[in-house]
Amino acid sequence: MEILKIKKDDLSKGLDALKKSYRLFGPAKTESCHEFKRLEQDEQPDFNFSNTRLSPKAIIYPQSETMFTYSLDENDEDAHILKEVNSLDAPQAVIGIRPCDADAFLLVKRNFDAPDYKDPYWLNAYAKTTLVGLACEKPCPTCFCTTAGSGPFSERGVDILLADAGDDYLAKVITDKGSALAKAAGWDAPSDPDSATEEIERLKTAAEEKISSHVETDHLDKIDTTALHQAPFWEDTAFACINCGTCTFLCPTCWCFDIQDETCGAKGERLRNWDSCMFPIFTVHGTGHNPRGTKKQRVRQRFMHKLKYYVDKYEIGIQCVGCGRCIRSCPVNIDIRKICNLMNHYKPDTVEEPAS
Amino acid sequence: MLGYIDKIREIAKGILENNKVDMVIGFRQGTVPMMNEPCIIKRPEDVDNLVWDGNCGINLANYLPGRTEKIGVIAKGCDSRNIVNHIIENKINREQLYIIGVPCKGMTDRHKLAALAAGEIVAVEESANSVMIKGADFENTFPKHDVMQQNCLKCTHRNPVIYDALAVDLADEQTDIDRYADVRQIEELSVEAKQQHFTDLFAACIRCYACRNACPLCYCPTCFVDESRPQWLGKGQDAIDIHTFHFLRAFHCAGRCTDCGACERACPVGINMRTLTKKLEKDCADLYNWEAGLTLDTRPPLDMYDVGDSDAFIK
Numbered sequence A: 001m002e003i004l005k006i007k008k009d010d011l012s013k014g015l016d017a018l019k020k021s022y023r024l025f026g027p028a029k030t031e032s033c034h035e036f037k038r039l040e041q042d043e044q045p046d047f048n049f050s051n052t053r054l055s056p057k058a059i060i061y062p063q064s065e066t067m068f069t070y071s072l073d074e075n076d077e078d079a080h081i082l083k084e085v086n087s088l089d090a091p092q093a094v095i096g097i098r099p100c101d102a103d104a105f106l107l108v109k110r111n112f113d114a115p116d117y118k119d120p121y122w123l124n125a126y127a128k129t130t131l132v133g134l135a136c137e138k139p140c141p142t143c144f145c146t147t148a149g150s151g152p153f154s155e156r157g158v159d160i161l162l163a164d165a166g167d168d169y170l171a172k173v174i175t176d177k178g179s180a181l182a183k184a185a186g187w188d189a190p191s192d193p194d195s196a197t198e199e200i201e202r203l204k205t206a207a208e209e210k211i212s213s214h215v216e217t218d219h220l221d222k223i224d225t226t227a228l229h230q231a232p233f234w235e236d237t238a239f240a241c242i243n244c245g246t247c248t249f250l251c252p253t254c255w256c257f258d259i260q261d262e263t264c265g266a267k268g269e270r271l272r273n274w275d276s277c278m279f280p281i282f283t284v285h286g287t288g289h290n291p292r293g294t295k296k297q298r299v300r301q302r303f304m305h306k307l308k309y310y311v312d313k314y315e316i317g318i319q320c321v322g323c324g325r326c327i328r329s330c331p332v333n334i335d336i337r338k339i340c341n342l343m344n345h346y347k348p349d350t351v352e353e354p355a356s
Numbered sequence B: 001m002l003g004y005i006d007k008i009r010e011i012a013k014g015i016l017e018n019n020k021v022d023m024v025i026g027f028r029q030g031t032v033p034m035m036n037e038p039c040i041i042k043r044p045e046d047v048d049n050l051v052w053d054g055n056c057g058i059n060l061a062n063y064l065p066g067r068t069e070k071i072g073v074i075a076k077g078c079d080s081r082n083i084v085n086h087i088i089e090n091k092i093n094r095e096q097l098y099i100i101g102v103p104c105k106g107m108t109d110r111h112k113l114a115a116l117a118a119g120e121i122v123a124v125e126e127s128a129n130s131v132m133i134k135g136a137d138f139e140n141t142f143p144k145h146d147v148m149q150q151n152c153l154k155c156t157h158r159n160p161v162i163y164d165a166l167a168v169d170l171a172d173e174q175t176d177i178d179r180y181a182d183v184r185q186i187e188e189l190s191v192e193a194k195q196q197h198f199t200d201l202f203a204a205c206i207r208c209y210a211c212r213n214a215c216p217l218c219y220c221p222t223c224f225v226d227e228s229r230p231q232w233l234g235k236g237q238d239a240i241d242i243h244t245f246h247f248l249r250a251f252h253c254a255g256r257c258t259d260c261g262a263c264e265r266a267c268p269v270g271i272n273m274r275t276l277t278k279k280l281e282k283d284c285a286d287l288y289n290w291e292a293g294l295t296l297d298t299r300p301p302l303d304m305y306d307v308g309d310s311d312a313f314i315k
């Protein structure tokens, strides 16, 4: 694994060079926060941010994506035939993605790249995308990545990891995709490997020490699923929730979608749109029956999925990277840290104090 | 507003102890700054979990429809007006409720404070006239007036309009308020400029529907935006579909919206969709001399026909 040294000035030069062959995305300042956006010819990413309000998942998994187009015009020779749309063919790169968000792509890959089902849309976009991570030096007070299986210097999921070392970035090139991008950008100055490794370790330790929020997950796999499902705390936990889609739409690890046909005149598209387990109609059957008809059932589903079913199914931790977005943006303060700890410490046979 | 909590707890405790209610709906301390969490208190010994400050902007009337218990509910001016709406619309019975009225001094604007802060806010301290925010490497104090929710700045019904007990004496209402300056500004735009205005306004909308779901008026079992047979509007990120959602939702709130601001407060991307509901509020005031949720004695104008109704808009 190679560690390059990129002078801060050379970063933008390199990015300009990259724009010839890659579509670039990076954090940009909006009126009130930062969001990832396409970087046009004269634009550079703004690294003066903690994290973006929305996760960058839409770059690979758009909120609304056309899968097919069709025509209902009988005179059309292709009438009633679903036609595939041209999929993304140019390479793209996300510059300045936070390690938790890059990690999240690996996490959702388990869903889109399963042994028995491969999602062509997601996989194609993922294959075309290079992730240039930016290690976090100043984690937010609501970030709990280190106890959610990720971390401010996590190298999982990124192709290159940049660490801010004052006048330079130390760029750890992790994958072949990463080295191809570094080459195209003209970043080739090597660093002294020993001192660079040491410097990155030092920055990493300093950043990890700044993480002030944590979750406990060590018992989740041991608790009986049915008992947890029936735990008395769900009513109190779910009370405030208004069942909006904020938490799931902002979350880098939420992957659910809905498919809808939209017809305008004789032409139409088949779209897949993000969906949310918090929406009442998410589980409505064709008969009209809704197995998750109440708010409590929906809130419980979100947390049971992330913190129990996923844990049991994949045996690699929780379905959450600890980015803290759902905590920061939930309009009524439903806090996954609190609920994770409640679940982790739940003892089915002790009599629970009804929380209030 | 600070300091009301002792009285609120006392009232809540009393009605729980006397079994006047099965539960009290209020706010408990949030886990992050500027966010208190709506909660239910069922036991008298738990009333100390209740809090009251400038971060109680979510409208608690939203938690009432369909409940069958006897409920104590804490109500600011706007919440109480939405409770009136619910009673008129048969979403809850007056007899089920014990309303703990809280004369309100306005709620802090969490979006504005977040935008003013030079990082994530870790603590907020509120005093009678100012709000201080603290983060890892910043600390700022703002006059309360500058960081109050826009709707609260223009609020003329801070006092609850219906209540069984009061947390504090009724407050003076704000007078000489021009509620509709922002609406008039948009009304005066050309058609093209208006279109641009709304395109810009809703550009960041992610259709999470937090605005709709935070709204006490939006209680339909299945909202028109969610229906898919028939599909009243597209479900993707098409701008026209997004505008249609917002415009139609606002129309559904006509004559009912109390401008409590819960929608704007809830929006994760800070969109001011209230300009739409305010336009309809203004129309209801101009056409029917109507303000929503002030009385149980009159049906709202869009519920009924009166020969005297204005027909000036028929061209």
Ligand code: SF4
Binding pocket: A240, A241, A242, A243, A244, A245, A246, A247, A248, A278, A329, A330, A331, A332, A333, A334, B210
């Ligand atoms: S937890 Fe919060 S963000 Fe998620 S659906 Fe409930 S209210 Fe919305």
Ligand code: SF4
Binding pocket: A247, A250, A251, A252, A253, A254, A306, A319, A320, A321, A322, A323, A324, A325, A326, A327, A336
């Ligand atoms: S559940 Fe919340 S903290 Fe975890 S990855 Fe999703 S948004 Fe981030």
Ligand code: SF4
Binding pocket: B057, B076, B077, B078, B079, B104, B105, B106, B107, B151, B152, B153, B155, B156, B157, B158, B159, B259, B260, B261
């Ligand atoms: S709208 Fe009025 S009553 Fe409601 S929170 Fe604001 S100031 Fe208080």
Ligand code: SF4
Binding pocket: B204, B205, B206, B207, B208, B209, B210, B211, B212, B266, B267, B268, B269, B270, B271, B273
């Ligand atoms: S809350 Fe905001 S982002 Fe969500 S649907 Fe409403 S306006 Fe759009």
